[in-house]
Amino acid sequence: MQGRDEQTGFAPLADSGEAQAPAHPQNDPAPPAGEPAETRSLADDLEALVDDARTYMDAELNYQKTRASFAADRVKKTIAFGAVAAFLAVLALIGLTMGLIIALTPHLTAWGATAVVVLGLLLIAAILASKAGKAWNGMMAEFKSEDDQTEKDRADHG
Numbered sequence: 001m002q003g004r005d006e007q008t009g010f011a012p013l014a015d016s017g018e019a020q021a022p023a024h025p026q027n028d029p030a031p032p033a034g035e036p037a038e039t040r041s042l043a044d045d046l047e048a049l050v051d052d053a054r055t056y057m058d059a060e061l062n063y064q065k066t067r068a069s070f071a072a073d074r075v076k077k078t079i080a081f082g083a084v085a086a087f088l089a090v091l092a093l094i095g096l097t098m099g100l101i102i103a104l105t106p107h108l109t110a111w112g113a114t115a116v117v118v119l120g121l122l123l124i125a126a127i128l129a130s131k132a133g134k135a136w137n138g139m140m141a142e143f144k145s146e147d148d149q150t151e152k153d154r155a156d157h158g
Contacts (some may be wrong), residue, residue, distance in 0.1 A: 097117055101114050
Protein backbone atom coordinates (compact mmCIF):
# COMPACT_ATOMS: atom_id res chain seq x y z
CA MET A 1 0.00 0.00 0.00
CA GLN A 2 1.16 3.52 -0.58
CA GLY A 3 2.15 5.70 2.36
CA ARG A 4 0.37 8.82 3.49
CA ASP A 5 1.49 12.25 2.30
CA GLU A 6 3.31 13.83 5.26
CA GLN A 7 1.93 17.36 4.64
CA THR A 8 -1.77 16.65 4.16
CA GLY A 9 -2.14 13.37 6.02
CA PHE A 10 -4.15 11.88 3.15
CA ALA A 11 -3.15 8.81 1.21
CA PRO A 12 -2.59 9.57 -2.48
CA LEU A 13 -4.81 7.89 -5.05
CA ALA A 14 -3.55 4.46 -5.99
CA ASP A 15 -2.43 4.14 -9.59
CA SER A 16 -2.28 0.40 -9.30
CA GLY A 17 -5.18 -1.96 -8.66
CA GLU A 18 -4.19 -2.32 -5.02
CA ALA A 19 -7.01 -1.88 -2.44
CA GLN A 20 -7.19 1.28 -0.37
CA ALA A 21 -7.83 1.34 3.38
CA PRO A 22 -11.38 2.38 4.28
CA ALA A 23 -11.92 6.15 4.52
CA HIS A 24 -13.47 5.78 7.98
CA PRO A 25 -11.75 2.99 9.89
CA GLN A 26 -14.13 3.39 12.84
CA ASN A 27 -16.96 2.14 10.59
CA ASP A 28 -14.96 -0.99 9.69
CA PRO A 29 -15.83 -3.73 12.20
CA ALA A 30 -12.60 -5.61 11.49
CA PRO A 31 -9.39 -4.43 13.18
CA PRO A 32 -6.90 -2.63 10.95
CA ALA A 33 -4.67 -4.97 8.97
CA GLY A 34 -1.57 -4.14 11.00
CA GLU A 35 -3.29 -4.34 14.39
CA PRO A 36 -4.60 -7.69 15.63
CA ALA A 37 -7.72 -7.73 17.77
CA GLU A 38 -5.72 -8.75 20.82
CA THR A 39 -3.79 -5.46 20.87
CA ARG A 40 -6.87 -3.23 21.00
CA SER A 41 -7.75 -2.19 24.50
CA LEU A 42 -11.08 -2.46 26.22
CA ALA A 43 -11.02 1.31 26.67
CA ASP A 44 -10.77 1.78 22.87
CA ASP A 45 -13.73 -0.54 22.35
CA LEU A 46 -15.76 1.24 25.03
CA GLU A 47 -14.88 4.62 23.55
CA ALA A 48 -16.04 3.42 20.13
CA LEU A 49 -19.24 2.11 21.70
CA VAL A 50 -19.92 5.45 23.40
CA ASP A 51 -19.25 7.31 20.15
CA ASP A 52 -21.64 5.01 18.31
CA ALA A 53 -24.28 5.49 21.01
CA ARG A 54 -23.95 9.27 20.77
CA THR A 55 -24.26 9.13 17.00
CA TYR A 56 -27.35 6.94 17.30
CA MET A 57 -28.92 9.25 19.90
CA ASP A 58 -28.27 12.33 17.76
CA ALA A 59 -29.82 10.65 14.74
CA GLU A 60 -32.82 9.43 16.75
CA LEU A 61 -33.41 12.86 18.31
CA ASN A 62 -33.26 14.55 14.91
CA TYR A 63 -35.67 11.97 13.50
CA GLN A 64 -38.14 12.45 16.36
CA LYS A 65 -37.90 16.25 16.08
CA THR A 66 -38.67 15.97 12.38
CA ARG A 67 -41.65 13.69 13.08
CA ALA A 68 -42.99 16.05 15.75
CA SER A 69 -42.61 19.04 13.45
CA PHE A 70 -44.43 17.21 10.65
CA ALA A 71 -47.24 16.14 12.98
CA ALA A 72 -47.61 19.66 14.40
CA ASP A 73 -47.82 21.10 10.90
CA ARG A 74 -50.52 18.58 9.94
CA VAL A 75 -52.47 19.24 13.15
CA LYS A 76 -52.40 22.99 12.49
CA LYS A 77 -53.71 22.49 8.95
CA THR A 78 -56.37 20.06 10.14
CA ILE A 79 -57.61 22.47 12.82
CA ALA A 80 -57.60 25.43 10.42
CA PHE A 81 -59.50 23.60 7.67
CA GLY A 82 -61.89 22.04 10.20
CA ALA A 83 -62.66 25.41 11.78
CA VAL A 84 -63.38 27.01 8.40
CA ALA A 85 -65.56 24.03 7.41
CA ALA A 86 -67.51 24.21 10.68
CA PHE A 87 -67.99 27.98 10.28
CA LEU A 88 -69.29 27.55 6.73
CA ALA A 89 -71.60 24.73 7.83
CA VAL A 90 -73.06 26.95 10.56
CA LEU A 91 -73.61 29.73 8.01
CA ALA A 92 -75.34 27.24 5.70
CA LEU A 93 -77.61 26.07 8.52
CA ILE A 94 -78.48 29.67 9.38
CA GLY A 95 -79.30 30.26 5.74
CA LEU A 96 -81.46 27.13 5.63
CA THR A 97 -83.26 28.20 8.79
CA MET A 98 -83.95 31.67 7.42
CA GLY A 99 -85.06 30.18 4.11
CA LEU A 100 -87.49 27.83 5.83
CA ILE A 101 -88.95 30.68 7.85
CA ILE A 102 -89.36 32.83 4.74
CA ALA A 103 -90.83 29.95 2.75
CA LEU A 104 -93.35 29.03 5.47
CA THR A 105 -94.37 32.62 6.30
CA PRO A 106 -97.11 32.85 3.62
CA HIS A 107 -98.70 29.65 4.94
CA LEU A 108 -98.28 30.04 8.72
CA THR A 109 -97.55 33.76 9.30
CA ALA A 110 -94.11 34.95 10.35
CA TRP A 111 -94.52 33.90 14.00
CA GLY A 112 -95.99 30.53 13.09
CA ALA A 113 -93.18 29.78 10.60
CA THR A 114 -90.58 30.81 13.16
CA ALA A 115 -92.18 28.59 15.81
CA VAL A 116 -92.36 25.56 13.49
CA VAL A 117 -88.74 25.91 12.36
CA VAL A 118 -87.41 26.49 15.91
CA LEU A 119 -89.43 23.58 17.34
CA GLY A 120 -88.25 21.33 14.49
CA LEU A 121 -84.62 22.25 15.14
CA LEU A 122 -85.05 21.71 18.88
CA LEU A 123 -86.62 18.29 18.22
CA ILE A 124 -83.65 17.28 16.01
CA ALA A 125 -81.24 18.58 18.66
CA ALA A 126 -83.02 16.58 21.39
CA ILE A 127 -82.88 13.38 19.33
CA LEU A 128 -79.17 13.87 18.61
CA ALA A 129 -78.46 14.69 22.28
CA SER A 130 -80.30 11.52 23.34
CA LYS A 131 -78.22 9.43 20.91
CA ALA A 132 -75.03 11.08 22.18
CA GLY A 133 -76.04 10.30 25.78
CA LYS A 134 -76.70 6.65 24.93
CA ALA A 135 -73.34 6.39 23.17
CA TRP A 136 -71.61 7.96 26.20
CA ASN A 137 -73.38 5.63 28.64
CA GLY A 138 -72.48 2.63 26.48
CA MET A 139 -68.85 3.67 26.46
CA MET A 140 -68.83 4.19 30.23
CA ALA A 141 -70.49 0.80 30.78
CA GLU A 142 -67.83 -0.83 28.60
CA PHE A 143 -65.05 0.84 30.60
CA LYS A 144 -66.73 -0.22 33.83
CA SER A 145 -67.02 -3.82 32.64
CA GLU A 146 -63.34 -3.78 31.62
CA ASP A 147 -62.41 -2.45 35.06
CA ASP A 148 -64.58 -5.10 36.72
CA GLN A 149 -62.99 -7.80 34.54
CA THR A 150 -59.49 -6.52 35.41
CA GLU A 151 -60.32 -6.58 39.12
CA LYS A 152 -61.78 -10.08 38.75
CA ASP A 153 -58.63 -11.23 36.91
CA ARG A 154 -56.45 -9.77 39.68
CA ALA A 155 -58.51 -11.57 42.33
CA ASP A 156 -58.30 -14.86 40.39
CA HIS A 157 -54.54 -14.64 39.83
CA GLY A 158 -53.41 -12.79 42.92
